[in-house]
Amino acid sequence: MNKDIVSGLVLLVIAGLYHRASGAIADSTLADEVGAAGLPRLLTIALVGLAGILIVRAMLAQKPVAIPVRTKEASGDEVEDDARLPRALGFLLLGAAYIALLPFIGYIAGVALLIGAVALYEGAPRRWTVPIAAIGGALLYWAIFVKLLGVNQPVGSIFHGLFS
Amino acid sequence: MTTFWSMFHLLTATPLIPVALIGLTWGILGGALPGISASITMALVLPFTYTMEPAMAIALLACVYIGAEYGGSIPAILIRTPGTNSAAATVIDGYELNRQGRAGEALGISLMSGVVGSLFGLVMLIMLTEPLSWGARAFKPTSYFGLGILGLSVIASMTGGSLVKGLAAAVIGLMIATVGTDPISGVTRFTFGVPDLLNGIEPVLVMVGLFALTELMSQSGSSNVLRLKSSIRIRLPSLAMMNKLKRSQFIGCILGTFEGLTPGGGGSIAAFMSYNEARRWSKTPEKFGKGSEEGVAAPETANNTVASAALIPLLSFGIPSSNSTAVLLGGLLMHGLLPGPRLFEQNPQVIDSLYLGSFIAIIAQIGIGIVILPACVWLVNRPRPYRAGFIFALILSGIYTLNNSLFDLSIALCLGIIGYLMRMAKFPFLPMILGVVLGHMVESSYRRSLVLSGGDHSIFLEDPIAVGFLLFAAGFVIFSLTRELRDARKPKIQEAHS
Numbered sequence: 001m002n003k004d005i006v007s008g009l010v011l012l013v014i015a016g017l018y019h020r021a022s023g024a025i026a027d028s029t030l031a032d033e034v035g036a037a038g039l040p041r042l043l044t045i046a047l048v049g050l051a052g053i054l055i056v057r058a059m060l061a062q063k064p065v066a067i068p069v070r071t072k073e074a075s076g077d078e079v080e081d082d083a084r085l086p087r088a089l090g091f092l093l094l095g096a097a098y099i100a101l102l103p104f105i106g107y108i109a110g111v112a113l114l115i116g117a118v119a120l121y122e123g124a125p126r127r128w129t130v131p132i133a134a135i136g137g138a139l140l141y142w143a144i145f146v147k148l149l150g151v152n153q154p155v156g157s158i159f160h161g162l163f164s
Numbered sequence: 165m166t167t168f169w170s171m172f173h174l175l176t177a178t179p180l181i182p183v184a185l186i187g188l189t190w191g192i193l194g195g196a197l198p199g200i201s202a203s204i205t206m207a208l209v210l211p212f213t214y215t216m217e218p219a220m221a222i223a224l225l226a227c228v229y230i231g232a233e234y235g236g237s238i239p240a241i242l243i244r245t246p247g248t249n250s251a252a253a254t255v256i257d258g259y260e261l262n263r264q265g266r267a268g269e270a271l272g273i274s275l276m277s278g279v280v281g282s283l284f285g286l287v288m289l290i291m292l293t294e295p296l297s298w299g300a301r302a303f304k305p306t307s308y309f310g311l312g313i314l315g316l317s318v319i320a321s322m323t324g325g326s327l328v329k330g331l332a333a334a335v336i337g338l339m340i341a342t343v344g345t346d347p348i349s350g351v352t353r354f355t356f357g358v359p360d361l362l363n364g365i366e367p368v369l370v371m372v373g374l375f376a377l378t379e380l381m382s383q384s385g386s387s388n389v390l391r392l393k394s395s396i397r398i399r400l401p402s403l404a405m406m407n408k409l410k411r412s413q414f415i416g417c418i419l420g421t422f423e424g425l426t427p428g429g430g431g432s433i434a435a436f437m438s439y440n441e442a443r444r445w446s447k448t449p450e451k452f453g454k455g456s457e458e459g460v461a462a463p464e465t466a467n468n469t470v471a472s473a474a475l476i477p478l479l480s481f482g483i484p485s486s487n488s489t490a491v492l493l494g495g496l497l498m499h500g501l502l503p504g505p506r507l508f509e510q511n512p513q514v515i516d517s518l519y520l521g522s523f524i525a526i527i528a529q530i531g532i533g534i535v536i537l538p539a540c541v542w543l544v545n546r547p548r549p550y551r552a553g554f555i556f557a558l559i560l561s562g563i564y565t566l567n568n569s570l571f572d573l574s575i576a577l578c579l580g581i582i583g584y585l586m587r588m589a590k591f592p593f594l595p596m597i598l599g600v601v602l603g604h605m606v607e608s609s610y611r612r613s614l615v616l617s618g619g620d621h622s623i624f625l626e627d628p629i630a631v632g633f634l635l636f637a638a639g640f641v642i643f644s645l646t647r648e649l650r651d652a653r654k655p656k657i658q659e660a661h662s
Contacts, residue, residue, distance in 0.1 A: 018339055089581070133550050
């Protein structure tokens, strides 16, 4: 299916979910003429309209049956982005794991694991340089952010008392 | 005299000088990394400015912007890969000079042209911003609504080829802006009982998620190996060479200012336009493309001029004309600063810090640009897997700094996924960011106006400023729509002829 048609359908789903959620906006005695739900209603209509235009335009563009020509643009970044989606999501999963572990293992161990895991995921050779870079990087960030800039980062329930 | 003493106070009683130097250094390093644009470099540092004093935070961001514009030319000249989009035109003659063994000279021309362009842009910024903002003193809620709509109409010129997709992205941005507590009645909207959402989704999360995380995800698994020669040293141009370059630098300054003021203009368009005009007006046009010094000077002057000139519409009216200025607007809003006349009246130290910090950064660029080159080369030469790990850790550390919240980290990751999907479907980012940033102002000023008029919409027609802005916005959208329709018809007409 044409990518614009898929995009249009996704926009319709978003508009539907948004509309449903906007039904939960409470009425207030302080409400003005437009009300707290006024703009959300308008945005839903706008998104449905735009999604409709996108779908119709994509369908009209599809009508004449022609030999598909792969443009330079389509064969470049676009195709690469499509093919890399699972890989990109895997990359983000490492971030999600970092968020999940942070309250337990704390900032230093968390950042060390994150740097090491990302480096390995991105193809760094499995050598001693990975843990060295990971631990060194974590200590460097801890020194800069926590010690130098005074930014609070989670200590971690496991290591509580050691770095607090 | 007051200005002199306030400047003196800023220099002696605040950390402005180190802030400017750190910002500049960070900007050059970030800009030198291929794939990390000026806006990403700024977005990476944005969360760390949260705890800073507003004046210093804004000065830091402006200095990062200045540094990134120069930093982008380093890999453009050395490895034919522009560090930032606006350095793309520098590749043409910069890399040719490098191939002729004149890389140091090309870097020197780029550095000095950048300084000339930035200084010119700064003078324009100082001269034009405050007078323009005077007009905004007469603003009422209706005027702010008109202004917000005008800001949103900028989207029409930044849709990357599809107005419908740009508008859809803007609507989604506006939807994100509605999350949190309603500005008029105080009821909660789209919070789903999550206390972290009561204050809404901060624009900085959207910017970091869309710009930085999406870029990191897109680069995941890429195998491009970049190697810079570590022996390269910058050679600053002689006075005779600077004299030879003055024509192309002048062209860069003028076109850079024009493009900086134009919504959707940006550094890349200014750089390519300046390159073309410099060739047209050059005494040696045949040298362009074969290693012309003017071919490096013109685009570098232009994109550095844009970095300062683009702040004019931002500070005067709050209209960001590029990704980088949108990040800067995010920084202003994050610190509770609203661009326009009130910023000049209520927070003059922010404006003074921005001007003075920028000036310090521009002058320091000559020294730091030379000293930092080996560090840039070292950084670019690090294996990409390690670089990705360090940047990812930096992004997550920065986001946590905002509110000490793991929830913010999750939001940013979600926005990273949204950004990646948008990129796949060719939806532009900037309209969405503008929607998030301007959404609150548009909604609250619209509703406040109606509260004042008792629900009568004719109040918008009674304010000539609002009418002017709305007409200008309508004209802008119609012009962009006409252009898009014309561009869409072009291939068909050409097809028919062939």
